[in-house]
Amino acid sequence: MNAPALLTSTEENYLKAVFALAQPRIGTNALADRVQTKASSATDMIQRLAEKGLVEYERYRGVGLTPSGRVAAAAVIRRHRLWEVFLAEKLGFGWHEVHDLAEELEHVQSPELIRRLDAFLDTPSYDPHGDPIPRADGTWPTAAGVRLDQVPVGQSFAVAGAADRTDELLDYLHRVGMVPGTEWTLVEIVPFDGTRTVQNRSGRTLDLSALAARHVLVQPQETQTPNA
Amino acid sequence: MNAPALLTSTEENYLKAVFALAQPRIGTNALADRVQTKASSATDMIQRLAEKGLVEYERYRGVGLTPSGRVAAAAVIRRHRLWEVFLAEKLGFGWHEVHDLAEELEHVQSPELIRRLDAFLDTPSYDPHGDPIPRADGTWPTAAGVRLDQVPVGQSFAVAGAADRTDELLDYLHRVGMVPGTEWTLVEIVPFDGTRTVQNRSGRTLDLSALAARHVLVQPQETQTPNA
DNA sequence: ATTCAAATTTAGACAAATCTAAAAATAAAG
DNA sequence: CTTTATTTTTAGATTTGTCTAAATTTGAAT
Secondary structure, eight states, rough: OOOOOOHHHHEEEEHHHHHHHHHSOOHHHHHHHTSSSOOHHHHHHHHHHTTTTEEEEEEOOOEOOOOHHHHHHHHHHHHHHHHHHIIIIISSSOOOTTHHHHHHHHTTTHHHHHHHHHHTTOOOOOOOSSSSSOTTSSSOOOOSSSSSSGGGGEEEEEEESSSSSHHHHHHHHHTTOOOTTTTTEEEOOOTTTEEEEEETSSEEEEEEHHHHHHHHHEEEEOOOOOOO | OOOOOOOOOHHHHHHHHHHHOOOOOOOOHHHHHHHHHHHHHHHHHHHHHHHSSSSOOTSSEEEOOOHHHHHHHHHHHHHHHHHHIIIIIISSOOOHHHHHHHHHHHOOHHHHHHHHHHHHHTSSSBTTTTTTTOOOSOOOOOSSEGGGGSSSSTEEEEEEESSSOHHHHHHHHHHHHTTTTTTEEEEEEEETTTOOOEEEEEEEEEEOHHHHHHHHHEEEOOOOOOOO
């Protein structure tokens, strides 16, 4: 809960890795793998983070995050994903290219910078990969429904909303008619690129990219028999 | 001329400092002051940079940049000033707040990032402080005239152009009538904040902030006797 | 239970960048 | 042309993050 006293880039990277892998704990080797280093180095770092109260650590037993560790990790992930949105939406990078750059940008320390970046990007809730962006207070956006990319073929659903407030996305969804309240059925997932084909009540079909599907929140329906 | 093999952030900071202070050479103490360190550390670093061929160094005689050192320094300064423009124009930071943040952002290594950032900002030639931004090829924009902030009181001049292509600046200059070809005399420089008071032929006066003055390029005129 | 393999930790070394304190070179003053 | 003051360099230590190699601990298998 205490303000996460300035961490080095390396410390932040380890924290992110523990956050990503600890359920609830993660071993030294797996952690070392994730941060591209050796187990012995990971041990050293873990012990430093334990002294700072960010991870709970027991020799030979692995590590997990403490509550303040979780807060600190969320802050790093927030910075990372906001930069990803910037790189993709403003600079036009492909969503597969943004990760490595964000990896560097995320370590620039300035709460004010992040506040303004967030505002500049219209406070997005999801990054270009569809992953949620922690809020400034450390809480996580919980989908008001299920993301369309997690719905199985054959499932019917009602559109609940958009994961993002960007004009581009909202315009697009409005233009193709995927507005809140409308009902659809997922008829196909193209294996090659994850494109979703959905169909409405009147039989009209529509193709949505995997990326778009991650930004559409839906409410799954009871499956209906075709002749009901 | 050779691609400036990846430098550490610290090396880049020393390079910038040498660039800023060497005319043509700079002593160890002054350099150490600039990068906030001690003379002994500066000596170490200088010797590293000399081994990499970026500075020419002679013991007890100070350092200067080599041609490839100048290219490398220009690249760092380009990154720094582009980020300053981004912070001021896109995120709304004041022009006095942008330096420290740019100091961190400038070290993110990615030519493609800088290319796209440059395009996103409409390839500016000057940063928010009015300092020129080196071009991608390492050349420097030379003012098509003299910057208004370098004109002495009493001098008459014709407006030659704007240092920047941003709509805000062009709109502003157009609105106040400082368009290319018009003639003015600088009647006062307010000591407190550097505001310039200028007067046109019909006696109308206009106040320009020091910042605006840095972005206006002018052609100085022969001084005229009042009753000519 | 004992043995063995895998995972983890320690010990010792190294590179980058820094510091303090002491030595060396230069420049300035008498 | 000495002496002194200033600047610069070296020497040795420190911190962060890393490594290799050796020592421990754990857990799984006989």
